[in-house]
Amino acid sequence: MADQGDWSCDANDAVQLSVIQPGEQKPATLDIFHPQFTYPIFGDDEQIFGYKGLIIRLRFAAHDLRTHVHISYDEKFKAVGDAAATDLNKTLRDWVPEFAFAHLPEYENAVQKDENAKDFTPPGKLVHSYQSKERNYEIWAGSLADSAVRNLLARAQIFVPFFIEAGTPLVLDDPEWTLERWTVYFVYEKITPPTPTASQFSFVGYSTTYRWWFYPEQKGEKGVIQNGTFPYPEEIRFSTLPSRLRIAQFLILPPHQGSGHGSQLYNTIHKATIADDTVIELTVEDPNEAFDVLRDSADYHTLYPELIKQKININPNPYPAEAGKRRPRHVPTATLIPTQKLTEIRSQYKIAPTQFAHILEMFLLNQIPHPKRAAGGANMARLLTKKHKADDENERRYYWWRMLLKQRLYKRSRDILIQLDLPERIQKLDETASNVEEGYEALLTVFGAREKGKATAAPPPADSTPETDDSVRPDTHTMRPKRKYAVEDDEDEDEDEAERSEAAKRPKM
Template identity: 75%
Template sequence: MADSGDWTCDANDAVQLTLIQPGETKPITAEIFHPQFTYPIFGDDEQIFGYKGLIIRLRFATHDLRTHVHISYDEKFRAVGDAAAVDLNKTLREWVPESAFTKLSDYENTVQNDQKAKDFTPPGKLVHSYKTKNRNYEIWAGSLADDAVRALLGRAQGFVPFFIEGGVPLVLDDPEWTLERWIVYFVYEKVTPTTPTASQYSFVGYSTVYRWWFFPEQHGDNTVKNGPFPYPEEIRFSQLPSRSRIAQFLILPPHQSSGHGSQLYNVIHKACIADKTVVELTVEDPNESFDVLRDSADYHNLYHEFRNQDININPNPYPKETGKRRPRNVPTSSLIPTQKLSDIRTKYKIAPTQFAHILEMYLLSRIPPRKRGGANMARLLIKKHTADDEDDRRYYWWRLLVKQRLYKRSRDILVQLEPQDRIQKLDETIMNVEEGYDQLLTVFDAREKGRATFAPDVDSDADAVMTAAGVTTMGALRNKRKYAIEDEDEEDEDEAELVEGSKQAKRPKI
């Protein structure tokens, strides 16, 4: 028997994802790309045993994502005992709809001669149009309770195991009241049809957002009152106070680094701001790429608000009376306008942890680079809040504000350490947090200060800005920010801590 290695291939290389559209005589390829990973389907090793020259083609019609699976190979391993080639059809059926397993000729004929394609429009409602790189795009949004939205999402979710790490396709046969919690956003390019019967829409990406019920604070008289039963009107989930949470978010590889992610995120964010029942926008388990995109969009949205409100650290938080001993606690409310910041966060409906990161980055940007970092630390540790230079004092207080946030979040761990070890761990953490912020600010500040000189398509997308700036890779930026800090569930954040200026931190790895 041949060595098993001869019969093993890389699943990421074997799988080809293709967007196709009608051609003169038969469908032609519009886009072709490989998956980012295949471990949900083929296991952690992402290897397929039993084939030579294996190609697994997953075709999607550009407009409605009608799907087809076609498998070809040069040679298949003959089973010997328990050793057998992977049953590809059985494996893929868990992730691809049954309708995709038809004859290739039947599928191509359907795509080529689809008389309804020329009249196709994405399901839902057109909510945003934009132009980038001289190409036109649209974003459509609709409820998952809509049959057409649900059908298209069912096909779009074929990309989930290949690009959304840890992603799980949504269950689409839930009761209607559950489906109404979900809004689906589709991004499409408007293209010139390749044939008279072809569609003018080509799929780019999508996002799913669901409402997470929010228990509002109780004010005033909380006495239970008598009322009619049953209720005279049906209570719908869409009318209750909630958080909106982004669950799936995907821009296909051929369209990445062109601004579509930022456009889509901003559309979702604006919809949340406009909806009076939505308290804030959160994200479910974001990856590094999305975190940087989100940071970029939120920083841009808050940057001008912070500037207009003149948000900065007060370098002189203590009263001028001589002889008065300074308090032991950080004078948060004297350092930053906590109530004003709370109002800004509420206005923009940004989750507390995310708002704290953006605020810390902005406050750091107000301190000249030459006044911060390791070069001045020896002098600053001696002078502290009595330093002669205002920016030195601001930097001293900035570090304390961030340390306060870090400590409150990880207090249970830190109190177990000796005081000197505790200080050391906090210092190590804040150094890495600051370095991560500095790298992000290099990009964000350059964009904000030179916004008029940036091309719109580059300016609007975090990926493209990162690449153009040549600072570092997106993953490295995010890893630096997460070096000693880990996100916890944003839903558990307590807004009262923000008002007091002591946001809970991401946890130091100690």
């Protein structure tokens, strides 16, 4: 018997995804691509046993994603005892609808002669139109309570296990009040129909968002017991309640990546968030590194004009003049940056606090001349010696910028850091701050090149994503605090043990 290893193949190579449209005689292929992941379907090893020359073709009609599965192979392993070839039809039926297993001629005939294709429009309503590389695109949005939106999403979700790591398809048979929480955005290209009966729409990608109820702060109001009727006489709808909006699934198909569609989709969702008075802020559910870069880029370019307009910068001289030689150890954050004004900007643009902190840190770093930063060759030894007493005000800004960054990182991972001895704690925090700063510098370089037209509108691929993780090395816990705190100057390092014990309760750099 042949070695069983000879009968295993890579599932990512065996699965072939394609988008098709009607042609002159039979459907023509627009794009062919392979999945990034197959472990949800075929196991962690992403291997398929029992076939040679295996090709699993999943075809999707360009306009409505009508799906078809076609499996071909050169040889199939003959079962020996418990060893048998993977039952591909059974495995795929958990992920692909039953109608996708129709005979190939039947499927091709349905796509080629679809009488409804020429009148097809994406479900929902048109919310944004744009051009990229001289091609026209549209973004449509609709509630998941709309059956047409649900039907199209059910087909689009087949891409989830292939491209969204740890992604889970949405349950589409929930009660209507739950479905109303969800809005689905579809990205389509407007194309010239290849035949008189073909559609002018070709699927590019989609995103799902849902409302997460937000409990508003009650300022100065006391609870009042009322004799109201039960049940409540008026129907309560999620769309009228204060909420956070959360992006769940977000996908642009591989053939369309690198053309700015992700940024267009994210910005469309963000603008809808700002326009909705019932939404408090926009958040993201478990973003990967590539999406983090996309989000940082979009938010940075959105906030940049406002931060420039408001003249946001670090105060290089936070100590009061009357302090004299004996300067206070604690510098309130509000004396370094205008915290109240920044809170107003964040609320206006409805960006989550942690994300806003990232964008603000990048912006403030970029306001410091490059030669005065570590990446530009700044004299770090001199900076560590002079600190806030540096002669150049931009060197002082850079010193305070690092203090603000370390403050934020410390608060995020305080529970981890306080378990370390003070020297190791300081070392870990400094290493993390340097890693984050390097990530910011890489992103600022990408943003600057993009502004000058030297880069595309899309973020770099995942394998070249700048490192911006706020993790304490070698821990994997992230360090992203949610509130602002006072910065403690680290000038007096000869404090006694009692002062050290007390200082451990506060951010100390």
